[in-house]
Amino acid sequence: MAVDSxxxxxxxxxATVPVLWRAxxxxxxSLNITxxxxxxxxxxxxxxxxxLEVPVAQLHDPATARGRIQSILVDHGAALL
Structure with missing residues (x-):
């Protein structure tokens, strides 16, 4: 099934705002997006x-992007909800 762009x-x-900005x-x-x-x-x-909202149209690999985004957020000290 195709991903909706x-x-x-x-x-x-x-997260605090400084943590959010760094993440x-x-x-x-990391994802090479703008x-x-x-x-x-x-x-x-x-x-x-x-x-956080990341446009799928900017992603090279939308299938793995959510996991990478979550991992980066946690690495910077944010808590996932």
């Missing part, structure tokens, strides 16, 4: 709960 990989995460920089470099979207969590507004 208009879709996003969504990863909910808990997003590493994700962009954009990652991030939003504060709609349900928990404490400044530490976020939602």
């Amino acid at each position: 208009s879709a996003f990989i969504v990863v909910p995460v808990e 997003m920089r590493s994700i962009r470099t 954009r990652i979207y991030w939003h504060p969590d709609e349900h928990v507004r404490d400044g530490c709960h976020f939602r």
